Amino acid sequence: xxxxxxxxxxxxxxxxxxxxxxxxxxxxxxxxxxxxxxxxxxxxxxxxxxxxxxxxxxxxxxxxxxxxxxxxxxxxxxxxxxxxxxxxxxxxxxxxxxxxxxxxxxxxxxxxxxxxxxxxxxxxxxxxxxxxxxxxxxxxxxxxxxxxxxxxxxxxxxxxxxxxxxxxxxxxxxxxxxxxxxxxxxxxxxxxxxxxxxxxxxxxxxxxxxxxxxxxxxxxxxxxxxxxxxxxxxxxxxxx
Numbered sequence: 001x002x003x004x005x006x007x008x009x010x011x012x013x014x015x016x017x018x019x020x021x022x023x024x025x026x027x028x029x030x031x032x033x034x035x036x037x038x039x040x041x042x043x044x045x046x047x048x049x050x051x052x053x054x055x056x057x058x059x060x061x062x063x064x065x066x067x068x069x070x071x072x073x074x075x076x077x078x079x080x081x082x083x084x085x086x087x088x089x090x091x092x093x094x095x096x097x098x099x100x101x102x103x104x105x106x107x108x109x110x111x112x113x114x115x116x117x118x119x120x121x122x123x124x125x126x127x128x129x130x131x132x133x134x135x136x137x138x139x140x141x142x143x144x145x146x147x148x149x150x151x152x153x154x155x156x157x158x159x160x161x162x163x164x165x166x167x168x169x170x171x172x173x174x175x176x177x178x179x180x181x182x183x184x185x186x187x188x189x190x191x192x193x194x195x196x197x198x199x200x201x202x203x204x205x206x207x208x209x210x211x212x213x214x215x216x217x218x219x220x221x222x223x224x225x226x227x228x229x230x231x232x233x234x235x236x237x238x239x240x
Contacts, residue, residue: 037183040176040201052146054093054101055128056081064109065118074124087113098123131200133158135208136165150197151185154206161187161208169209172200 054060058077062085064070075083081094083101088108093101098121109117123146130142131154138159151172155161168186175181183198187208190197200206 037172037174037181037198038176039199040174040203051097051099052123052126052129053095053097054081054123055126056094057127058093058123058129059125059127060093060098060101061122061124062105063120064105064114065120067114067117129202131202132205133208134206136162136210137208138162145200145202149200151200151206152187152190152197154200154204155187155208164211164215166209166211171207171209172198173205173207174201175203 054077056077056079060075060077060083062070062073062075070086073085075085077083077093081092083091083093085091085105088105091101091104091108096104102119102121105119105121106117109119126144126146129145131145131149132142133154134140137155138161140158143154143157149157151170155170161167167188170185170187172183172185173180174183185198186194189195
């Protein structure tokens with residue numbers, strides 16, 4: 001089974017580091033063998049997907065059991081990821097899970113106002129936790145990431161690949177601890193089960209490549225009816 005080529009694109013120079021030689025002599029680009037990029041940690045983004053961490057401008061629904069005035073309240077985090085809740089005051093929600101915010105509100109309410117409060121915090125809408133899917137997909141754009149998502153699911157969320165998509169040229173960009181990474185994947189190989197469908201995370205960027213050979217073939221077909229004898233067009237490669 002052919003291993004996936006993973007491109008590590010360094011922000012800083014890696015010329016002094018031990019390891020694989022640079023690709024094509026280019027500074028800061030190295031090739032290694034692998035099947036997936038490293039997963040980001042909390043320092044890479046304000047929220048992850050496992051578990052979900054709240055980020056700026058996310059909308060939450062907060063309920064305090066048995067207290068109507070404090071139930072079914074919709075709040076939105078501000079640009080710095082803070083929320084304001086009656087009797088609890090200002091709470092730093094960014095980078096915390098809904099369960100952690102629940103505990104914080106319960107602690108603040110129980111100190112002076114409510115005996116044994118039971119608080120529930122649910123995510124209503126996420127703005128901060130999105131991936132970008134671009135290139136040859138039917139509906140490029142930003143898509144929310146809640147729970148586990150894979151590369152194939154990300155492409156499917158963008159309504160699938162477009163007519164001229166180059167399935168063996170799908171690039172996934174990610175930043176981990178300030179380090180930029182890129183990996184090239186083959187969607188057709190993933191579909192065949194040649195290797196595992198990689199996970200994607202919030203803030204990842206997925207770019208589906210363009211098949212120029214297929215585009216040229218379609219342009220040729222537009223004039224084919226004018227010809228009186230058959231002409232065969234050879235497509236180079238298996239995935240073009």
